Amino acid sequence: MEMYRSHIMICKGTGCSSSNSEQIAKNFEEELKKYNLDKEVMVERTGCFGLCSLGPVVIVYPEAAFYSQVKPEDVHEIVTEHLLKGRVVKRLLYHEAVEEGRLKSLNEVNFYKKQVRQVLRNCGVINPENIDEYIAFDGYKALTKVLTQMTPQEVIDTIKKSGLRGRGGAGFPTGVKWQFAANSKDDQKYVCCNADEGDPGAFMDRSVLEGDPHSVLEAMAIAGYAIGSNQGYVYVRAEYPIAVKRLKIAIGQARDYGLLGKNIMNTGFDFDIDIRLGAGAFVCGEETALMRSIEGKRGMPTPRPPFPAVKGLFGKPTILNNVETYANICQIILKGPEWFASIGTEKSKGTKIFALGGKINNTGLVEIPMGTTMREIIFDIGGGIPNGRKFKAAQTGGPSGGCIPTSKLDVPIDYDNLIALGSMMGSGGLIVMDDATCMVDIARFFLEFTVDESCGKCTPCREGIKRMLEILERICTGKGEEGDIEKLETLARNIKNSALCGLGQTAPNPVLSTLKYFRDEYEAHIKEKRCPAGVCQALLKFTIDEALCKGCGLCARNCPAGAISGKIKEPHKIDQSKCLKCGLCMSKCPFKAISKK
C-alpha cells in the first residue's frame, strides 16, 4: 500500500458539489502533479462534513487545517504554501478554527464540540466509492460477527436491548419490529430501506448514503439474517443523483467482494439488494405507500392491520427501516447494546442527526446525543441567529411536526418530549425562524404542502386539510372571521383521529402547535387585520417617512397603481386606497424612506 504524508479531504456531498468541489479536486490533482507531490499527498473525495454553509470545505491532514469556502483558484496557493512549504494558508481557514494564530483541532470548534458523530462517523473521513476504506474502518465486521457468532434471535435481542427506535419519525422500537417479521412464517420475506427523504429541510439520509453507503447495506444484510430474508430493496428519491450513484457503486463492490449475493462468507446465507427509485411523492415515505410504489403502483397507503411485518411488499412479511436507523445497527452489534443504551435519555437512546436550516448561522448537519436541548443546538452548535435578529421558533418534524417557541428551548430533545410539546422528531429537519417570520404564514405553507402531497384516498385528508388551508388563506389575506380559530381546531382534531395514514394524521400539527404558542398572531390577523411579522402582503401598510424622503419621485414613477403622489423635492405620500401592496416602491427607494408594517 502507498504511504502518503498528507491527505486532502474534499467534500463531495450535494451542497459542496453544487459549489464546484469537483473542480477543486481536479485542480488539486493537477497542481500536485505539477510540483511532483502526487506520490506524497493524496486527494480524497469524501462525504459531507456537516458544515454546509461554509462549503466547499477542504480539510488537510495531518494538521486538520479546515479550509472553508474554497475557490478553484485558491488551490494553487494551498499547494505551494501549505503542502510545499508547510505554511498553513490562514486567509482561507474557517475563522472559528484558528485561535491566537494556532490551529484548533476540529473537536474544539464550537460546531463540532458538542456533537457525537456516531452515525456520521465515516462521513467526511472515507471515500464512499471505495469499499476498502470502509472495511479499513471496521466495515463488514458486524456482518461477520453476526453470521459466524450469533443466532438470528440473538441479533434481534441485541437490537431490542439497545433501545434503538426508528429514526424516520414515529420512533417505533426497531428490535420489536424485527421480532414481528421474524415471527411471521413465510418462504419469502423482504428487507426495505426508506431513503425517500421527502421532508423538506431534512437531508441526513442523503448525506449518509452519499458519505457512507456501505453502513446501510451491511445493516440491511444483518436485518435480512435476523428475520430470515434474502432480498432487500433501497427505495431512494430520484432527486438524489449522487446518492443513487454511490449506492450503485457500493452494491456492485459488495457483490464483487462476496459480501452480498449467494453464500456470503461461506456461511450459506444469501442476501442481495436492489435499488428502486421514487418519483417525487411525499406520501411514499409512509410505509405501506412506499411498498405499493416499489411494486410499481400508485403510492397510496393501505389500512393497517395487516402490518407489513405480516403482509407487506408483494404480500410478504417485510420490515422497513429508515437510512439513519440502519446506520446505527453495525455499531450496536460491534460495541454492544449497553454502550448504545448509555447514550441518550431514558426512553430515547443513542444519537440523532438534525439538519439545521433557515435563519441560523451554521447551516448543516449535526449529530447530537438524545437529550441535548434545543438551545444548545441552535446557539452553541448552530451559532445563533444571523443579522442580529431575535429567535422566534424552531420547527421540527417538517409538515408533520410543529413549532417550538423560546420558552421551551431548554427542554431536552427526545421522541416523547417533542410530542408533548406538540411537535415530533420526524426525520430530523430543524428549521430556525426569526422574528421576521409569520407563524400563520408558516402554518399555511405546510398545509399547502400537505394538500399538494395528499394522495386523495381518504376523505379527512383530501377534503379536511383543504378546508383548513382555505381558512388559513383567508386569514392571511385579511378576510379572517371570528370563529375561524375554533373551526381550525375542530377540523384538526377530527382529521387527526380519522385520517388513514401518518400523513393525514399529522398534517394538522403545524396549525395546532402554532395556535398553541402563537395564538396572538392569529388573533392579530383576524381581529386587527395586521400581520405582526410583516409578511402577509395583503395586511401590510406601506408608509413614507417624511423625514427621510428627499422627494426624488422614483417611487411614484414606479408605482404600478399610481398610488404615490407628491411634488419633486417634497415628501411624497401613498394613497392607501389605491395601494396594491406590491412593495415595488420600497425596493426602489434609494433613501430607505418607505417602510411596511
Added chain:
Amino acid sequence: MSEPNVNNGCRCGCDAGSKMDVQNSKLKEADEIIYKHKTQKGPLLSILNEFQDSFGYLPRAALEETSKVLDMPLAEIYGVATFYSRFTLKPRGEHTISVCLGTACYVKGAKDIFDELLKELKLDGSGETTDDGKFTLEATRCLGCCGLSPVMMIDGEVYGRLTPEKVPEILKKY
C-alpha cells in the same frame, strides 16, 4: 395527450413521415427500456423513470407500448404516471428551472425568487413552459442544499444564495 400516434401516422406524403422516423427510433428505445425491466418484480415505476430520463417526458406511444408488453391497461399506467410529480406527459422546454420551495428556502425568501422568475419568463405558474420552448419553470421540494438557501436548479446545476436581483443575470447564461 395530443401527440401524433406512431402506429397510424400519416402516409399522405406530408412531413409527418419524417416525424414518424423520429418516433420509430424513440419507440425502439422505449422497447429496449421496457424489456430491460420487464423481468423484475413490479417493473412499471422503473420503466417510467427511465422514459422520463431518456425522453424528458412520457411519450404516449411509449406508454402504449408499455401497456402492450406488460399486458396492463393504459388507464392504470396513466394513473401511475400522473400520481408522481417527477413525470410529465408534455415535452419540456430546453432547460428546466426548478426552484426549491422547501421550508429552509421558503423561510429565506424562495417565493420572491419564484415570483421574479415568473415575471422574467412571463409565465403564470409552476409547470409551465415559455412560448419559445426554452425554459420550463417548476417549483420543487427540498433539493437538500439547505446550507445554500434559497436555491434553484437549472438542468442539474444548482445556484445558491439567490436574491431576486441575481435571477436575470443567471438566465442570460442560457
